[in-house]
Amino acid sequence: MDWGTLVATVSGGSIAISGTVLADYLRHRREDDRGAGARRRALYLDFIRAAGVCHARLRRIAQDPDAEVDLEAATRAAMDDAGIHEVRESLFLEATTAVAGAGQTMFERLRTLRRVVAEGAAQDSPAFHDAYHPYIGAVWAYRVAVRRELEGQPLSPAEFGWADWDGTDRCAVCRQTAVQGV
Numbered sequence: 001m002d003w004g005t006l007v008a009t010v011s012g013g014s015i016a017i018s019g020t021v022l023a024d025y026l027r028h029r030r031e032d033d034r035g036a037g038a039r040r041r042a043l044y045l046d047f048i049r050a051a052g053v054c055h056a057r058l059r060r061i062a063q064d065p066d067a068e069v070d071l072e073a074a075t076r077a078a079m080d081d082a083g084i085h086e087v088r089e090s091l092f093l094e095a096t097t098a099v100a101g102a103g104q105t106m107f108e109r110l111r112t113l114r115r116v117v118a119e120g121a122a123q124d125s126p127a128f129h130d131a132y133h134p135y136i137g138a139v140w141a142y143r144v145a146v147r148r149e150l151e152g153q154p155l156s157p158a159e160f161g162w163a164d165w166d167g168t169d170r171c172a173v174c175r176q177t178a179v180q181g182v
Helices: 003-063 071-082 084-094 096-117 126-151 172-181
Strands: none
Touching: 003 071, 003 084, 003 096, 003 126, 071 084, 071 096, 084 096, 096 126, 126 172
């Protein structure tokens, strides 16, 4: 019996099997990474949608705060009905550190806006805008963090012709307040 042929056959078979196992492992890993990326993308969108629903409801309440019997309950319902608390918990578990941090900042600014509206601030009041603009700035910071993670693409206010993300430079109420304050 020729031992060289046997050793070559066993070695060749081992290399082929190892290559197949490695290729299969790498394929599954790529699929898992794509699945995680898709889950994160969906979660990031769910979070900003929930925040948007809550923000829109808070703005409606602030348009006529006297129409609400209980502002505290109405603003808390805006947060609860939007489902932002649940999505935020998922964000902490699934998101990267940068996106989770930006999301938490956005959430805290939204809670501040909720408190101001619960205290009776109208949409055209300086108190509302003192909370509103930091929230809008945080929304854009979140978008930038998500975009950086998912696409590696930068985004800046200048691309929109803006001076800053928070919108105070484009806000008629803030400009009017600044003129009256001078």
